[in-house]
Amino acid sequence: MAEKDDMIRMLNDDLTGEIEAILVYMEAHFLMEDKHCPTSLAMLEIAMDEMRHVQWLAEEIAEMDADPELTPRKLRFAGRDLEAALERAVGLETGAIAQYEAHIAAISDAGVRRMLAHIRDEEEDHHKQFVGLLAKVREAAADR
Numbered sequence: 001m002a003e004k005d006d007m008i009r010m011l012n013d014d015l016t017g018e019i020e021a022i023l024v025y026m027e028a029h030f031l032m033e034d035k036h037c038p039t040s041l042a043m044l045e046i047a048m049d050e051m052r053h054v055q056w057l058a059e060e061i062a063e064m065d066a067d068p069e070l071t072p073r074k075l076r077f078a079g080r081d082l083e084a085a086l087e088r089a090v091g092l093e094t095g096a097i098a099q100y101e102a103h104i105a106a107i108s109d110a111g112v113r114r115m116l117a118h119i120r121d122e123e124e125d126h127h128k129q130f131v132g133l134l135a136k137v138r139e140a141a142a143d144r
């Protein structure tokens with residue numbers, strides 16, 4: 001059953017990454033002075049998307065009679081700086097996209113591949129949003 005064990009390990013790794021992203025984005029949201037600025041709202045909204053990903057992954061793992069691993073990685077927060085928070089978010093999304101791509105290539109189960117591809121598409125959308133916000137924040141800083 002090596003293949004099933006490998007699949008569970010990969011899904012748990014994805015799950016851990018999602019939890020890391022949720023906590024980092026929520027921290028960014030809470031630390032921002034203006035909770036209603038576009039970056040702060042995006043952090044909160046995207047954290048909620050990641051929570052849906054946690055649900056999908058955890059349900060899939062539980063269906064395979066394994067335990068979802070909900071312990072976060074050692075967290076590296078970005079602090080109060082808007083630009084640093086967005087750079088961190090872009091990095092997390094870039095890493096997530098690469099990891100989902102690798103897992104889609106390594107897994108043969110069609111249903112799991114479909115779920116991972118759906119999540120990957122959403123991570124690409126998150127990446128695009130964060131890159132756009134980062135460009136705006138840098139532009140505003142340059143105008144000052």
Ligand SMILES: [Fe+2]
Binds near residue numbers: 018021053
């Ligand atoms: Fe996600």
Ligand SMILES: [Fe+2]
Binds near residue numbers: 050093096122126
């Ligand atoms: Fe994401």
